[in-house]
Amino acid sequence: MTKSIQSLKPLEINGETYHYYSFDSLAEKYDISRLPFAAKILLENLLRHAEHDFVQQGDIETLAKWDVDNWQDTEISFVPSRVVLQDFTGVPAVVDLAAMRDAIVKMGGSADKINPLNPVELVIDHSVMVDVFGKADAMEQNTAIEFQRNKERYQFLRWGQQSFDNFKVVPPGRGIVHQVNLEYLARVVFKKIDENNLLYPDTLVGTDSHTTMINGLGVLGWGVGGIEAEAAMLGQPVTMLLPEIVGFELKGKLPSGTTATDLVLTVTEQLRAAGVVGKFVEFFGSGVNELTLADRATIANMAPEYGATCGIFPIDNQTIDYLQLTGRDSEHIERIKLYLKTMGMWGTESQDNAVYNSRLSLQLETVVPSIAGPKRPQDRISLDHAGTAYQDWLTLQHGVQKTSSNKDESGFESEGGQPSVLLPASDEDPGIPCKYGDEEFILKHGSVVIAAITSCTNTSNPSVLIAAGLLARNARQRGLTVKPWVKTSLAPGSQVVTDYLHKSGLNEDLDALGFQLVGYGCTTCIGNSGPLPLEISEAIHQGDLSVTSVLSGNRNFEGRIHPEIQANYLASPPLVVAYALAGNMKIDITTDSLGDDDSGNPVYLHDIWPDNHEIKEVIKNVIDSSMFTSRYADIYNGNKDWQNMEVVQSQKYDWPDSTYVKLPPFFDNISAQIPEIKSIENARCLLKLGDSVTTDHISPAGSIALDSPAAEYLKQEGVSVKDFNSYGSRRGNHEVMMRGTFANVRLRNLLAPGTEGCWTRMMPSGAKMSVFDAAMQYQQQKIASIVLAGKEYGTGSSRDWAAKGPALLGVKAVIAQSYERIHRSNLVGMGILPLQFMSDDSADSLNITGEEKFSIPAVKIGQKTVTVFVTNEDGNQRSFEAKIRIDTPNEFSYYQHGGILHYVLRNLATT
Known part of the structure; x- marks a missing residue:
């Protein structure tokens, strides 16, 4: 690597000499001002590491040139600080x-x-x-x-x-x-x-x-x-x-x-x-x-x-x-x-x-003003349409079919069209009588059963937290209270938040409405919402109710917030408080009353919504730098429980008998020799999935269902149900995580129609069983498996177990219509081949049911497409082309090694 385009220069600041990598030498040839801010950061990173083999001079010049009119796929290396x-x-x-x-x-x-x-x-x-x-x-x-x-x-x-x-x-x-x-x-x-x-x-x-x-x-x-x-x-x-x-x-x-x-x-x-x-x-x-x-x-x-x-x-x-x-x-x-x-x-x-x-x-x-839901964060709804949007969704979920009674029309039903009409569920929603504590009420479709001020997305922002506190104060002064069926919580991302809420006195107003501090952590936003009160839970199941949650988080995928809640809405903290007061998602919160004041007069959202100037004044008066310096002075110390933990000092971990942390099998039998890339022969489809399958569907983070393979394993290990904890907390134990793979209670496997959760059918018998059991049987028979999927496969959290789990289940390839960035990379990182249907193709358009056998020839570095051979049970074979989504030469090396960690381990062991 030549040093001609490197430029280490001195910089004097307050009498001290520093050095930095300058763009000046590149600017003699290229107009660096054309580069966006982010591109300049990448360019500096390449310059700083130019002596390493993974940086090529051509990469630096391509980035410095920044020719958006003649864009080419260029692999670059990025070394994070x-x-x-x-x-x-x-x-x-x-x-x-x-x-x-x-x-x-x-x-x-x-x-x-x-x-x-x-x-x-x-x-x-x-x-x-x-x-x-x-x-x-x-x-x-x-x-x-x-x-x-x-x-x-x-x-x-x-x-x-x-x-x-x-x-x-x-x-x-x-x-x-x-x-x-x-x-x-x-x-x-x-x-x-x-x-x-x-x-x-x-x-x-x-x-x-x-x-x-x-x-x-x-x-x-x-x-x-x-x-x-x-x-x-x-x-x-x-x-x-x-x-x-x-x-x-x-x-x-x-x-x-x-x-x-x-x-x-x-x-x-x-x-x-x-x-x-x-x-x-x-x-x-x-x-x-x-x-x-x-x-x-x-x-x-x-x-x-x-x-x-x-x-x-x-x-x-x-x-x-x-x-x-x-x-x-x-x-x-x-x-x-x-x-x-x-x-x-x-x-x-x-x-x-x-x-x-x-x-x-x-x-x-x-x-x-907006919220988003009920299942995706990109599905924004203007606040004045929120109630109507929920009703429309509810009709699709729980609509009652009204079949035509006209004899002249009824005979044409078999010819297609829409012979029946969906009536809004609200027309037939008497609800379920429920008693919780001293309160008796009717729980209905749309009832808000969780209202959570949560997540770094919003609790890092004083303007919306102060707004929530002021709205709570205004509501309290008007005599409003949160509905008794709402589980309320406040879980900020920093201790500074409670400092300024206390200093402003707004914590008292939030406390009075039930938004007491429950902890400093992700909580409801990642599914750690905890159990609903038993009475509420029983009413939901008795009435098959589509209840809702409202949270100031960033994700609302189905089943993520709580397994008993189908509809989840993202909203600002003040709107979280407002919906807790309203108690139901069906209302038009912009025009309907949130409740009556002490004099029996209706109170509306505009009556209690805080003024922007007031919010800014409170922020100005209560937040200062001393709050941050005092809170972060001892950030690594922890409480007494943390400090008093017994820890053995050793280079190698002694792997005690634990259901939380186990030695994983990823490096069993690894040798210094680089393995050959092999073809995949006569693989079976473990699951056939639709669009927008999230990493939470693949590897859930929330509670462990009592009838799941993971629960059975924990019971066998002597863990009581109350100590199951969550999948996320047990990611250090591969035995739990293998059994939890594809076990989200809302997962719909098209290979096992009519089911939700961890179910599939094993081929060729068609026997229904858990995904884990089927995968183990395939492995015992030395049969590889694949996964078929639709668009946006692996969307959501950067969850490595969504790749590790399938790898341990014996999945050798995924064929999807498109991938989310991180998950595709993770699949390669675990030695799983990501393939993508050609632009107009899908499993359905190719008439692939998932009951066939699949063979994929060994792929080679630089190869862009591969022919997938599909064999029906009658022996008839057909094929289709698929894109190979191993996107860079380095990724091919990782794939050949069986994964990125195998690649690193072999390199470290031989140097």
Whole structure:
């Protein structure tokens, strides 16, 4: 590699000499000002690593040229400055590292070769559940239960913290990873203490898809699978195709009465419709200056929901103000500003000449109050249409067929058309009488049974939390109360939130309506909503009711929030409170009464909605930097339960008998020899799936169903039902996770019509059984298996077990119409071949039932398509072409090795 295009230059800041990689030498040949902000970060990353074999001079020049009119697929390598983890995905990542230490020793290497090379920070935020709510000590009780449930996992993480270099753990109860990252961990610009005193942009990958929240701070980062993150920890670059960058121009300012939540739901809808999967989105324009840093973070957070790899904002004075507010060091802030100005990467002015692959725009004045649901975050609904939209959905779910009584018409029913009419379910909805506590009421379709102020998406934003508190105060003053069937909770992503709520006195108003603090963590947003009261649960089942939840989260996939709730709606925190007061999704919340005041007068939403000026005044008066510096001063200490855990110090983990942490079989029998890529012969279809199958469908994170294979395993291991915990908490145990794969209670396998959950049919007998049992029988018979799927396969969370689980079940290939970015990468990372139907093809259009046998020849590096041979039971064979979605040469190497970790392990063992 020549050094001709590298340019290490000095930079004097306050009398100290630093160095940085300058674009100046490239600017002699290329117009670097044409590069979007995000592209400049990628370019600096390539320049800084130009001496490594994985960076080619041509890659640097292609990026510097930035020719959007002659765009070509170019593989580049990206080396993140650090890695962030949460505990659900972090535990299996550390389990794999511990297993790799065992494996490398068996291969004749040294255990200390398995160590993170860059900072790795894990925040425990995914384990707390809303077991207790509506009580002053709910948080203390939930925390105690959390430690009781997760002691083995936490002991393991403490072992990891002591045994691995560059690995820190933020204990439970301190906040949500993305909010802690925003408020404390993010450096924005790194200073590497070496002979050069090197400055470079802060970049990261994280094992949670909402890692993108940090893009609001101008830090480039995104979610990857745990497998890819582990490789990054061990020094492997993230390889990817040079991304197209979509410029999203924001104009004007938000109208009064709207929130950042309304804005992000609007942006999500617009970008999903435009199609930005696999692309970077970069926000620019005059409207950016009108958004607070917290507003930007809210928009960046939901990049996975609008399909983009990231959604980045420029770094400007708003960024600096936020860094000062959150207590960052003043000298460091000065370095950030001067470095970025020197690099031509400061402010919206650095985007003035930027050329984007495509452009979109949004006039902020057009944003209206909104919610999204009932099953997808991109399905935005204007607030004044929310009730009608729910009724329409309910009719489709529970409509009663009214067959024609006209004899002249009835004879034509067999000829097609629509011989029957669906009547709205509300017309025949007497509801179910229910008593909970001292309250008697009727539970109906649409009843809001969970209202949760939750998730880093919104609890990082003071404007919407203060608005929720003020709305609660106004409602309380009018004598309104939350309906008795609503399970309420407040679970912010930072302890600073409760500090400013207490200082403003608004915590008392939220408490009075039942929104007491239940913990600092993800809770309801990831399905840790805890059980519904038994009386409510029984009424739901008795009446087959389609009840609802309203949460200030970022995802509302079916079955995610709670298995008994089919319809879930995303809304701003003040709207969460409002719907808890209303108690039902059927109403028009903009015009219908939320309840009566003490004088019997109806109270409407507009009566209690807080004024924007009042919100800003409260924020100005109650939030200051001392809140952040005091809360983060002891961020790694933890409570007494954490500090008093017994941990054995050792290089290798001793793998005690545990149902939470087990030595996985991924590296069993691994040798230094690189295996051949083999053909897949006469494989059976394990599942045939439809569109928008999420990683939560493939590998659920929530509760373990009592009749599931995972539950049966835990019972056999002597675990009582009350201690099952969740799938997410047991990701360190492959035995549970194998059995939980494709076990989401809402999964619909078209190979087993009429079923929901973990069911399939085994071929050729057609016998109905669990997916796990069928997979085990196929493996015993040495029969490979495949999965057929529709569009957007693997959408949702960056869940590595959605690839690990199928791999352990013997799945050798997935054939889908399209993939979500992270999941496709994870499949390759586990040695599973991702194939994609050609543009107009699908399983159905090709008349593939899933009952056939499938053969796929061995693929070769650089090969773009492959012929899939399909054999019917009568022996007739046909074929179709499929795209090979191994997108880069590096990915072919990973696939050949059997996975990315096998690739890394062989390289480390032989060097």
